[in-house]
Amino acid sequence: MAYLQSVFRIANIFCAFFIFLLLLLSVNMVPLASAHALHEPLSTQIDTYLQRVVREQGFAGSVLVHKDGKTILRKGYGLADDARHMSITPETVFDVGSISKQFTAAAILQLEQQGKLRVMNCISTYLEHVPADKAAITLHQLLTHSSGLPDDYAGGDLEPLSREEALQAIFSLPLQSRPGEKYVYSNAGYTLLAAVIERVSGTSYPKYMKDHLFRPAGLLHTGFYNDPQWQRLSVAHGYWNGTDEGSPATWPGPYWTVMGNGGVMSTVDDLATWWQVLQAHTLLSPSQTEKLFHKYIKQDSEGEYYGYGWTIQQTEQGELITHNGGGIGGNSDIAFYQQEHVSIFICSNRITYRILFSLPYDIHLLATDTSKQLADNIFHHNFSRLPQPTFTLIPASLIAGGILLVFLLVMFRLRRKRKLAGQHTISKFSLRSPSKKPPA
DSSP, X not given: OHHHHHHHHHHHHHHHHHHHHHXXXXXXXXXXXXXXXXXXXXXXXXXXXXXXXXXXXXOOEEEEEEETTEEEEEEEESEEETTTTEXXXXXXXXXXXXXXXXXXXXXXXXXXHTTSOOTTSBGGXXXXXXXXXXXXXXXXXXXXXXXOOOSOOSSOTTOOOXXXXXXXXXXXXXXXXXXXXXXXXXXXXXXXXXXXXXXXXXXXXXXXXXXXXXHHHTOTTOEETTOGGGGGSOBOOOEETTEEOOOTTSSOOOOTTTBTXXXXXXXXXXXXXXXXXXXXXXXXXXXXXHHHTOOOEEOSSTTEEEOSSOEEEEETTEEEEEEEEEEXXXXXXEEEETXXXXXXXXXXSEEEEEEETTEEEEEEEHHHHHHHHHHHHHHHTOOOOOOOOSEESHHHHHHHHHHHHXXXXXXHXXXXXXXXXXXXXXXXXXXXXXTSOOOO
16 A cells, blocks of 8 residues: 555656646746846847747747838858858858749749730640640639649659649649638649749740849849859858758759749848839839739638638738748748738748658758747747747657546546555454355
């Protein structure tokens, strides 16, 4: 009995400790902003906060914050190349992933503005050998991720795939839904748009983007993988789950695994310039620009809609126009809070994306997570809260495991208690009537 009581005491202590851990996980154990910090300039508060995110969460990236048309902060944090201890600066070039899609969308609208295509036309108008089940898909549906095409069609971003091989692979895939029925994010759809740009313009997709978008917009540090221009610039290595994937400046390609849906490299300065160009209608007319930001189709989350290469989202601060990108080069995020006149550009070369049995269980998009929490901190004048991971099953697993453990301990104690009570009853009967058998 003494042994069992010791076991129960240890179990009770363990349960109390576990519940305490759950409470710690459920709140942010961070100090409140001091009265002194509240009187500091916003730029100092943001800088101090980001340095803390670097120390406590391993953030590395370039950050540019504008408010009311003024630059509040423009600074780099962490390392662009761990091996060489090369620091990130505002001029550092990053792989911006799916932010590339908005450039593809703008190119399509530019060609429409020139009368060379119409977004409501079917892809079979511009591409050959389109199978019957996909012939009626429109450019508009590709732009809004409502074509029904699945997300991926190749093994990886650096897989050497030609345009013809990419088209064949995409056209062979079964549709996940009827064209126009619902939102299904699709890299494949934006690759088809890149192919349309090549067919209509008569030039390669990278050359068209450089000659007709990047250079006219003044994006002097924006281009694609494996471009000679990167030799004279600082380019951040990509770190996928902590592994150095090398510099996108020297990656082969770009191949048709990323054409149209990714493969663009840029800086926070160029991304900010791009936004200003769109607002000034330098490349696109007001009516064409409006198409980029129109709420065409509802996304998976409540209050989120997709335009052409952009997400439009309702927040407590009003309308947010945003998009992020992620891959082996890291994670980038651009966000414009219209009513608050706040814009945040973050490019990071770190990303965590862990999967188990083909299912993700731990996702940390450092640029996106940091951008969301930074905006919330700015609006609430409170820089105590750290960024939360995009998605993680670890806390949920701990909670489920804790509940199961407590349940098993309770059941064990109840079962043991019944057993001991039964033994005590038999013992008393035997002492009272040693010569008699228990009644049947």
